[in-house]
Amino acid sequence: MDFEPSPRCTEFKERLEAFMDEHVYPAEEVYARQLRESGDPHHHPAVMEELKARAREAGLWNMFLPDEEHGAGLSNSDYAPLAEIMGRSPIASEACNCSAPDTGNMEVLHQFGTDEQKDRWLQPLLDGEMRSAFAMTEPGVASSDATNVALSIERDGAEYVLNGRKWWITNVFHPHCKIMIVMGKTQPDAPTYTQQSQILVPLDTPGVTVVRNLPVFGYVDQDGHGEISFEDVRVPVENVISKEGDGFMIAQARLGPGRIHHCMRAIGAAERALEAMCRRAVSRVTFGQPIATRGNILDWIAEARIELEMTRLLTLKAAWMMDTVGNRHARTEIAAIKVAAPNMALKIVDRAIQVHGGGGVSDDFGLASAYAHLRTLRLADGPDEVHKLSIARRELAPYVPREERAPA
């Protein structure tokens, strides 16, 4: 593996760093103020549309999409450092049209959508005119096992009828969110992995009710996490993605890149927290000495650097394997970074909070909200335990007779 970023990646990186310095970091305060002054926690601050226009103009747009025609045509290895840079700011990914869950939804539509689905939904998403949601998790079943997902999708002539309840559906409070990809059961009697389908459901379809927003540790995320009820929701059969029974396969396909993007952003957030920790530690004095001179603080700073480098290298290895041998053969590495990156970032942010004293848990330094957000990554896109289970099963496989092996 070559650790040298490609010339294309370096060129993007330089432009993105300049864009962050010139536009994104200065806009963070403006964004927070516009949101606060609106009095609506789900308000879409005007400064975001200005940032989007600038990012598009600068060619820093849809960088996540490996397809040359619709995206930047970057490999996972080339995109990794760019996602890390965007992860340094909570507003950068949306500014560059690279935020979840839209990225996963765009990839699914790009890979599996019909021409009509692409015209109607993919194009406005690529243009940043619309946002979208992915609805899989349900309050009624343990959804970290996707085979449990139970929302009913029944065929009735030229339509499907959906009944059930979802929760934690990110983005549905964003004023531009118009479409959801919903996962549910079309064939409950089929073999386990072909019971599910994924289907496009416009948010304004009769019978779709966004019941409430779910806060995260009391924080109301601007894009929201909705609990949604589906009561006799009718959509045309043409809205199914790929074909009936392909839901599980599509879910697997979208999660590889989605997971690695989360990890790269978490590394960026951790780098920024380490910078804040160092800045604070050299500027605060207790008992006659800067905090930065104390042994335990030096230890935290050194450990942070070591753990950041280890996680970044593992993430780059996963990206490199996805590029060279494919997502399927990179399963262990993808699962490993999905566990390692959020835990590493949480540890660093927690220590940065400690070094900031009371200020660390306030809203003044962005550390408390970073902690809340990063903590959710130990659950979203599969909890730590499920990823560890799949790693351990593959590790154990050579020692277990073939007929007794569990699916990894």
Ligand SMILES: Cc1cc2nc3c(=O)[nH]c(=O)nc-3n(C[C@H](O)[C@H](O)[C@H](O)COP(=O)(O)OP(=O)(O)OC[C@H]3O[C@@H](n4cnc5c(N)ncnc54)[C@H](O)[C@@H]3O)c2cc1C
């Ligand atoms: C902020 C946030 C945003 C989210 N966004 C979305 C979204 O946009 N769309 C969407 O569909 N979902 C979303 N989710 C939901 C998320 O993907 C689920 O919460 C996650 O997959 C876990 O499912 P669950 O909550 O049903 O937990 P459960 O399946 O009930 O699991 C509970 C716990 O059991 C333990 N566990 C599970 N399996 C095992 C095992 N095999 N071995 C040991 N322990 C185990 C784990 O500790 C796990 O946390 C989001 C969640 C959060 C917090």
